[in-house]
Amino acid sequence: MLMLSGMAWVSSAQRLDRSMWMGVERNAADLSIHLGAVGSGLTTSFASALLTQDFLEREAIQVQRDKLRTINSAGFDYRADVLGVAQLKDGWAVTAGVTDVAHASTEFSDDAFRLLFEGNAAYRGLELDLSSSSFQYLRYQKFSVGLMRNNLKSSMGFRLSLINGQQWINANAERAKLSTSDWGDTLGLDLIGQWQQSGLDEGYLGAQNGAGVGLDLFLSHDWVTEEGTWRAFIDVRDLGWIQWFPGSQEYQVDTVVTFYGVEVNDFEGNAVGAGLGDSLDRAFLGWRNTGVINTWTPSWIQCSVKQERDKGFEFGLGATWRPFTVAKTYGWMLAGYQFNQKWYAGSEIGYGGFGRMQVAIEGMFHTRSVSARLRWANMEGLIFSDRLGGMMITAGIQYQFGS
């Protein structure tokens, strides 16, 4: 019997959620969506104003500026997922799915914020340190097939993916210092940095600027005790490699520039700015490489332990690493209550990732045919939006059918 199933892959901005398909014993079809952003230093109010208002008042910028640390980070993840599971026999099952993924993360200094949102006029006579700043944006779609095996105590599986690279931008400044003289007649830039971007054909979903392969792995094992079942969980997700097609651009810059303006000692037919433009054109040509660029995708590696009970309190903890991102290790503890076989509600407190202390709540509904999950993470960013930053929501629904 051919059976079609779906399930959800969801994650928070900081960690992966447990995938509902792991251990599922029936065919299933699943639709889920996840969106979240977390920042250390950036407040939700500021991000919200940036996204919803026409004009940012100077006061809002100053309030945000005063809350920044020397180095700040922010991360954003988006995922829309459609996936199916078809059971075979003896606990084996195959999976197939399509996933749309976006990731953006940045690390920036408070001086970089000042320069971007205030300009350098207010910092004449000072040096703005933009070092250790980075920005990465990646959008891709992956088409996966996988195999898994379930038994009473453990399950494991993997998925192989073909990746379509839609767009990629990567910028980092290992050292970047901008000084403006007291009177504003000299600008000094000390820069060691890199800019990489995929081809320009990125204006639509599915634009083909690169191709690659991906791998996902999971392993879980249950231990039954008097207090219930303890489930250990290892999840490796979004390991991948993308080769960006020719037309991609890369600039490697290592320069110290002091700009005094355009020299106009020759007063005959001087075209102001012409010399500077020519110099910059030559400089950019020297810094520029074009061709094929290879990159690793931002990934997840997560280990967790969680108690599973038919009714009563449940506890768990875990840690998440994000290879190829600027996120720090995220550790968390959770506590929840299983009201009955249908309803579960839980809460979580964690620290790290792109932010600092974070809080989340979630609820799950589960019957023989339907499973649904709603998770609201980074509550602190919404409740204390003037002081903290972050919002994340995950929603998923799964329909199981067959025998």
Next chain:
Amino acid sequence: MIQNIRALILVLVGFVSCNGPLDIASWEVEATSPLVYGRMNIADLVAVKEISSEGGVLQYRVQDTLVRLGVDTLIGIPDTTLVSEFMIPVGGVQWPAGVPFYSDTIRTTFNLDGAQLSFAEVRKSLFSVSLKNNLKEQILVRYRILSATQNGDTFELEELVPGKSTFEGDFDLDGYNLDFRGLDGKRSNTLNAYVEAMIDPNFTGTYTFSAGESFEIQNTFKEIIPQYAQGYFGQQLTQYEDSVTIDLFKSLAFQSADILEYDVDITIDNGIGADLLFEIGGVSTYNSSSVVSLGHPILGEPQPIGRAIRTPGLASPVKHMQQHYSFTSSNSNLDELLEIRPNGIAYNMSLEINPLGDISLGNDFVRFGHDISASMDLTVPLKFGVEGLLLRDTFAMNADTSDSEQIDRILGGVIRGKILNGYPFEATVQLLFLDSNGVVTDSLSDIRQTIQSAEANGFGMVINSVESEVVFPFDRDRVDAVLGATQAVLLARFDTYQSQIVELRDSYEIEFRFAADLNTTLP
């Protein structure tokens, strides 16, 4: 909180619909950037090549040759052609080979417009010969210019001309001495040549002429330029009337000026061996509306100038005779001529050669490169008191205004300038912007900004430069006019304190730096 949730929904919808970047808020930033820097001095702004430095003081100096008479002008030898023809009127005449059937002396006399040359050394020349043989048999032609010798040898040409054909050849007499006195030594301007023609001596037997057979010779002297010439050059009177352009005041406009020092030297240089009589009829300066005439004792008075002297054996074979006439503040009113900001100097003069006739008895001489010339040397030290001296300089502008959205983001700003003035007078500056038709579209400041004078000592010499700051604020309304301009004009007005006399030295300069504070919105 509702706003924050709305933001989350916006991002979510944006990603699910996958239609490009999110529309985010804009904000205002104030950026500072250097614009231009440099140094300039008055000479840069005036941009006249005649500005130079003498003893550290800038001066305007014009040197021009008003008149020049060289050997080619004095005794220009015209192109002259002579044709001689021999024809047998009756047939049947038998003539032995090798015996001339034609011989003649050809005399060429040049018309030299009153000059009577007796001798010349040829520097450059072209001599053309055409030998037309209308006989049936080849002939031999011998052609000798008896008046042209070189190291004792006469110029000689021997050519075989086949029957029924013409020989044409060009030769030169460069380096030959030409004796223009003729065979009897009593003539002038005359060259003699001897021609003989015979049947080719290698022809066996005798040649029988037919009726009408002929032989023709045509010789042409052209482009004869003497290295040295001697004789009597005639009594020549030449009038000259011309003008010299003065560019200085085109870019150096002022309301009034007090010019104290100037110097004009007119030099007559006689490099020929003939007496001269030179007369300056008048000198005046002019601009578009007025003319001022020069007053000086020599005007209208003929000035005799002696002849040059041959100095054989010396490095220069000719000693010139020179006469200088100096126009200074003590003997002329030249300052009045300059204070009208003239566009040029007009003059008329006359030059007469041999005013007393042939008193050298035919021994006038001229050597190539030793001419008669009249030259003017005008020197005006830039040492003056001035009011309302206006200097303007135009810069091309090429701002890219194609991205109107980007232009619209500019809300205004301030262009600030630091001017370190090394000149001993204060100035006011204004920046004007012009469209492609040269029409002023805007000025960054309706009021001229003042630049302080440098600090000077009791002698008017600068001891310290003084820094001033100028500020040109501009608002949104002026951005389009400024960025749409194709030219920017820096207009500077200088005034010396109470028209005090100051001198401009080459060490004086203005050092400037401009920066802009730009108020703009992002992104």
